Amino acid sequence: MSNADPRRPPSPGASPQVLPGKAVPDENEAEQTRAAAREAAAAARTFGHHLGVLVSSAARGAGRGTARVAGTLWASRPSLGRRTPQDTAPPPAGPARVSSATPTGAPIRPGWITGLRRRPIRLAILALVALPAAALAGLVVYSFATLPPLGGVVPETGQRALTVEADDGRVFATRGTFQGQKLTAADLPPRMAQAIIAIEDRRFRSHWGVDPRGLLRALWRNATGGGIREGASTITQQYVRLTSLTQEKTLRRKIQEAFLALRVESTMSKDEILLGYLNTAYFGAGAYGLDAAARRYFGKGAKALTLPEAAMLAGLVRAPSQLAPTRNFGGAKERADVVLQTMVETGAITAAEADKARAQTITLRTPPETPPGTNYFLDMVSGEAKRLADTAGDVTVRTTLNLDLQSLAEGVVARRMDAEGAKKKAGQAAMVVMNKEGAILAMVGGRDYEDSQFNRAVQAKRQAGSLFKLFVYLTAYENGFTPETVLVDRPIQIGDWEPQNSTGRFKGAMPLRAAFAQSVNTVAAQLADEVGIPAVIATARRLGVTSDLPNVPSLALGSAEVTLLEMTRAYTGVLAGLVPVDAYSVHAIRGGAPQPLYVRPEARGGKALPTEPRAMMLESLQAVVDGGTGKAARVSGMPAGGKTGTTQDYRDAWFVGMTPDLIVGVWVGNDDNSSMNRVGGGDIPASLFHDFIQRASAQMARGRKRPSAARAEPAPAREVTPAATATAIRGVPDVIDTGTLAFRGRTVRLLGVDGEGGALARQLARYLRRREVACTPAAGGETGPLRCQIDGDDLAALILAAGGARASEDAPADLLAAEEQARSERVGLWGRQR
Template identity: 75%
Template sequence: MSSPDPDRRPPDAAPPDTGAAAREAAAAAKVLARQLGILAAGAARGAGRTGRDAARATGSLVGGLAARRRAAAAADPGAPVESAEAALPARSLLAFRRRPLRPILIAAALVVALPLAALAAYVLFAFLTLPPLGGVVIDQGQRALTVEADDGRVFATRGAFRGQPITKADLPPHLAQAIVAIEDRRFYSHWGIDLRGLMRAAWRNAVGGGVREGGSTITQQYVRLTSLNQEKSLRRKVQEAFLALRVESEMSKDDILLGYLNTAYFGAGAYGIDAAARRYFGKGAKALTLPESAMLAGLVRAPSQLAPTRNFGGAKERADVVLQTMVETGAITAEAADAARAKTVTLRTPPETPPGSNYFLDLLAADAKKLTDAPGDLTVRSTLNLDLQSLAEGVVARRLDAEGGKKKIGQGALVAMSKDGAILAMVGGRDYEDSQFNRATQAKRQAGSLFKLFVYLTAYENGLTPETVLVDRPVQIGDWEPQNSNNRFRGAVPLRTAFALSINTVAAQLGDELGIPAVIATAKGLGVQSELPNVPSLSLGSAEVTLLEMTRAYAGVLANRTPVESFDIHAIRGGAAAPLYVHPDAKPAAGLPGDSRTMMLDSLQAVVDGGTGKGARVSGQPVGGKTGTTQDYRDAWFIGMTPDMVVGVWVGNDDNSSMNRVGGGDVPASIFRDFVQRASAQMAKGRKRPSAAKAEPQPAEPATAAPAPAAPAAQPPGSEARGVPEVIDTGTLSFRGRTVRLTGVDGQGGHLARQLARYLRRREVVCTPDAGGTQGTRCRIDGDDLAALILSAGGARATEDAPPDLLAAEEQARSERTGMWGGRR
């Protein structure tokens, strides 16, 4: 049976009611339009309407159409019944369009809501973990030490300068205006956070391609210094903002500004504005001038980079920027800014510490800490003689530069001490920047024959004399068989000769006869603090000791004191007028018993006069001393003395490797001689050293206290050269074709010669033959010795036969790393 054709109407069927169909379609269209309007309105209101709203609207549409369809069927039972889907062909299209919006809207809501929720939680966490206000104690390192030489000249600083907290009465108006202008020009109008300033900083940084300006207010910087650490994180920035708002609600603007100025870092170890004013200008903050205030205000952004002690030009440029900003903010007039720029800003500050003196300063800083625990900045009058220190650094460097390579010597150390124990000079190594290990005070090395001082002194104290005869012969003490360095035996020799020639077998016999404990007691009595083992080989220096303690022991023989206490500080002063510490006068102490000291001094002089220390002889001066050489030439020592001073020298290698047959009478004795033969003259003169502040020769100070050369009329005819010379090299000048070679100067070409040419441009130089009988010439410019200026500025090397004043000038340049000595040695 075929199925009925829905398009065919039965013959008896009534014709369709077209009017009813039209009415139904119109009603359905109205319902559809109303529901679409509802959906459109809901979508326009945003995320509040979700996919479920759309589903309900669509359901109501379908339900309404179904109800009308059922009513029509009841009115006309013969009409065909269609489903709601058939009656609404647009429904499937609507459902197709609406279903994908549901996950998209959910995802969009999550994208917006989750980061906001995370940020809110992070801000809440930062708020809940806020530290207390003022809870950070600024670690400013060790207290500041201003160190003076023995003659009162300031030559170094150490530690952090703190100064005194300033009050509102101490704050100059122009200083406050300078800080506000350059750091936070809207300081008096914001509430701790400056949104306008943040946007300005962000724009300038974006335009500039990097961080060129910060958006933090003075209040934010203050709470960061006093309440937060310095980590760079979002949490710290959020906490900084919260604390800034809190500080603004609890403190006045003036108090915030004062707090910031009292805690900010201004470079060169200066914390707080008062410390900075004293560090750079030698005055309190209250006395600062406008150009000085502008310079200090410019430092807080980059204190280490702009500190005027190392970058005066950069600090001056930044001060000009501060003055211009003050003009822009109306704090000062343009005329006042111009007048401030025209004023000369003079630094009254210690120079950069000479690198070589840092070995001494390390020792001094530790001793100062032991001597006083008073708070605040300290000024220390040291025992260091700057002329001798420069000389010591120079002679060690010169000798090791000349012979260190071929003789395989890596390091050297020197201690010069007065006979009362004051340390006059100290060299702890070739280069402090390479190694801060002080080989004069920290390195413990075998003393070798240097230790025989205690053996022979014990012998003299027990009745023997320099004329007592012992036999140089093969010796065996237990399992130990000492040998002489030349593997020979001299037979019967007096003790003076045995000591002068450093005969090992005689010293071993003495130690065995006297007893090693007696030798140890003598060494301890003279101040040796290192452990001394009770073994026979101790007589030949098998114990490890330091250069400082051995030098001190020899000083005890010279001063006839047991022991001599070495010291490096004369006095310590704080803020009060009364000193905090003064080195006490030496207390009465026992001397060496009987005539033992006289006999020991005689034996020490015999070493230099005709023994192993002949290389230490100094013309015109009585000198005594003792050499020391350890096994396989690992260490070489010489400690010598003049009537007023004891000088100890050590050379060797840090890895304890052998040198190329270097004994105590070789390089150490030569270093002693080089030092002593000029030290006495320098101490007697008491002259100021020539300036070496810059790489170019500077006429700031005369190189010598000698009078100016005699008038030209007193010179042989034609001997004088005068005029503006042409520079061939830094040791050779040309006056209209006449070549003049400077006495004692090994000239250098290149950029050093060009610097000298610029210095001499349009300046008259007067040259006369050297009165010392050499083939060179001494020239003067503006009354100063040109050769000394060149050498002290590091513009040349001194020749081997240069006069002492020129050698001293070169040694100064070496120690201060100026000119050609600016690189690492």
Template identity: 70%
Template structure:
């Protein structure tokens, strides 16, 4: 390379070449350094491995050490020689004799033996422990649980189930052949040929689970499942599986195959509270196991794999699909022909009970369960014919919830209760609180609160009956003092002279206190006891104004006595109880009316009760075209508000308040309670006159035809709009570019709107009326009623009565937007 002077700069190309060569030399030096470092690391790792093997060899037995040349025959240590020096001094040996290689290999062989042997030893110990702790056969057999109750409404419709169904125990003689074939086909095809454990089946299950990406098939035989059900817990552990196998072998050695199969079918859980095949047959199909059809037997056999998920009362579609698989398995095993399977698939299966207990009826059911326990000592499954009117119950729940939703927050009202009673004492509807799932405390029966002016009934009855007072008798509303007690009117004013009818209607406290002093506290207590009040009643002057704590049921019962032919009226919820035999376990006897109330006293009291509604504090309870009487009640500081009203057909009691006894925002008995009474009674007249609302739906996600809720709307006039709608929300549609709002519907967006869009996809609807408030029809049914009944929207405050009833239905069933968050 030509040298350049200090004042002569290098050319760009020369400088660039020099830099490139320098960079190459630097890279070569770095690579050499890296190679030397890696070589050193490899050598160090090799020496460390050799030393580890040597140390392991030193720890072996003397015999192995001598074989490696480390100990003399007498057991003393041989002198240690450096491995490198030994290798240099050692004579050359033939290639087929390599003691050094053997010495190097033995530590790895020992490690491999330990790697395999130690787990085998642990597994053997685990198996021995599982065997040593093996429970006795039948040691975990389920104990008798609360007997099952099937509860029917007054019209015979089954609507609720409580407890665990046990049914009758099957025997080898009563075992239905089709059910046996179905269970064996779907659960354990080699049941009659294996000896309790089916290794082939286990390997098949392992393969299918491995190739299927998850647990799709179990490897347990029917014998193993029976052992688990009767002797083991349901924990998913290796120890339980080992014990299950041991017990299966023991079962096979002590029982015959038919005995094992019958025992399994008597013990297995089939969902919906049914334990055993006979209980499941009665639970789902309304008859015993011997009456099962092929289609029914296939459905039951399909449930045992996942009873909670496939119970047909909850997932009928899933249960039907599983039943089809069972039928195909029966064809494959030769139990039935393909033609028989096809015929069974086509058979329509009807469930004996509705899918789920309507949530709001649980307060009533709690009370029924207590009565059944008192009325019969039968230990088996029983069916109860109750007094409940499902239509009135659904209506009561919806009316109370709707009123509390609208006004509860503003008026600081947290809870409410309602009882509807027939004149003979039959409980037609019972709402014990706003939501049973939040609180199971029944405020209609268990809560005792101050009745306020509601208690004046007994004061006026005593005055009319024994002291010669009449509704036209006049007393003066004036400052009054009885001992140290000075009763005050709610408005702190005095009206002067008033007839007793007006004093009762306006709930004047001073006149009630004067009457109480006149008739005496003992007479008031006697009247309350005569009409059925059983709570403690303090013998103090303030009792006349309702200072005692009583229940809504007691007060509703007492007011029923004024309407009925005799007192006291005995409230009841159960008309009859029957078991699995034809002979009823209990039948309510014909009740003789109690002592008749004096006709004149009864007439005067009814006159005063009607005055409350016509011109007094209960005017909000008036129902057009119906004779109504009743009484309001408000406790001190507005902590409780009551209204008990009477119609010719029933007595309805309503209470609202707060569980913590907090004051409400000036809510009186003439406010929310009277309005709830009005809403309920007005709509109940249609039910009592024979127009039935739909029963709780069997599939809550599916709308109920509006024809079941209300008569179809009249034929549309000219100018109707037809087309496939686009959904804006569940109350607003777009048809051919025009926006249509459904009359009386408060629409919802989001998921509910998307569900409606899927439901109406490619389906034509017909709308009539003003686009801002249209009624639309789908296949002849009112679209608004379909949507509201399914819980897809709310009814507006000014909605037609059929939509308000539809909302009550949806609320009672927790459908759609009323479904609780879980």
């Protein structure tokens, strides 16, 4: 490199170094340019590295790591974010000089390169803060732009509400959604308004729809409580959510809820908002709106609510399904006490008024939970009620169901099938119990409604087998045959059909009474051929069979498919002597008006069966039980008759039996139509009839008084006093054994019962499933064994009478008598000792 001073002109005579018109290149400037390029590339690489660290740290939520990186960058460059005089000073003219503080050969970094390195880091940090804020602002704008109209959501009401009563007036089930009446300001009890404001939104009268103070309080309590412990929605926000928004839990819906709440507050008064909220809020057990809840739980309109009742309803809206008194009366009562205390704190009532309210009697008008086994019956009743009174609004249906007989029917089916079903490959059973007028007193549609809602008593069509011979013999008796008429049991052929006996043998000449009692197929086929299949079909139609009946010879042996209900109905007609018997399940239907919507007439028309043929048929039916195929159905000291039925390969087994007062139809089989292990109608079905009838007479003798169905009298209320619940235990228990229950972690031993485990405990668990049990202390106090009730019956007595346990040494006389009954009947565990 030349040492000549570039600022001096070249000496004369010096040879030129460049072409004319071109600048003379300076080697120092070229070197500085190359150094600047290298520095720019290094700065870009450094910036990319640090930006990647920042972004990845933010994505991983590593806040402290990001702050540490950023802090390091700021600390290493104190001048970051401000320009120094050196940054803005023009570069010196002439050759670059190396600072004494700079190592020899180290490049000088111009100010614009330093700014290039520092500014992107600052922008990246700003972006990490600004982008979420921008996204939130965008969400707010979008939520506002897509606001739905006020009142745009109409709650789905589902099917109309049915309150279902048994024949004695006891309410045992509800179905559908209760709507009640829309309240006006004059209908709203002041105490109810005070209670709902106290527990849900204390500042309701002072805020403008959104309560910042309540929001901050909820955030603090949730943060310090380790979870969501308190909500921040005002009554206004809850109202707009119910009437204008969906129930989705998103930030967008929450923003829209706040916007709409502000809009509602500007267009409606506080009283109008409160009234609208109470008319739409859900109070559990299918009740929407305050009036519906008052009628659902207490059997009265909202205007008649007392202070303790209002407090209980106000406490439900936070957790209606969990605290509904039909499911959890104790929890509902505890929550009501909290509401009363809150009303004291807000000045709505005095402490003395709260104490007085806690001491008042609370009367529930509803059952705890629908007994699972009655759901088959309820499914049928729902359709029948719609047919008889298809009107809008909530209705109460008085049914024909006898809860005592229903419980008995469920119990005998469960015990017998648990004991014999598996080894005999019989998976399902159904039972129908009727009286002579056709009222359905009990119905078991299957072994477990929760496993299968298919009602085998009403919906299943199966071949009737020998059960169909009733129509053949009755037709023959009406055409001159008698029980003493003799026919020959022999091989026969009718067209291409050759009927066979189940035994494969023939007995020769025999009277029709014996042929019917022994269910001889060839004799029935001869009779049907003699009187004609069309005449047999006509008789079946007269007695109420509505299924298809083919005009073929095999119809005489039950090749047609029928339901258990219609066959039970047909046998009822023979007992009643008036055909067809109208099988029915509804006595009366009441709506909101005092006048019933429907009342079943006391007398129904029908055609009388001829006296002599009917008497012959009843005699033949009794012969089946006395010494024929239905001997297992015989009950000591009680006249009974019936008929067995068994289909090919033991796919179906039937028994329809009768006493002077009851007709009981039973079917046993498998849903997939598979064969059982040689189960005929005289086996499990006849035994089920025996088990039921043996105890049914005693049940009916001590039955409750039945209110008049003709006047459709309302059911009596079920009273529950706070004083009782303070020392008692209520709820749906878990079964430890047949003498020990568990209520929400507390173990209860039944007085007088030594519990059994295994299959008996499982049977009890199925029986108690979702049904409320109330237990009160016995002589030993709360620490000793308790006496428990279910639907008004003593649970220990039911268990002992069913053979579910042995009586303990401390059992009182009534429980010892129940055990003795089970011993004599050899049911439950006593049946094992045969």
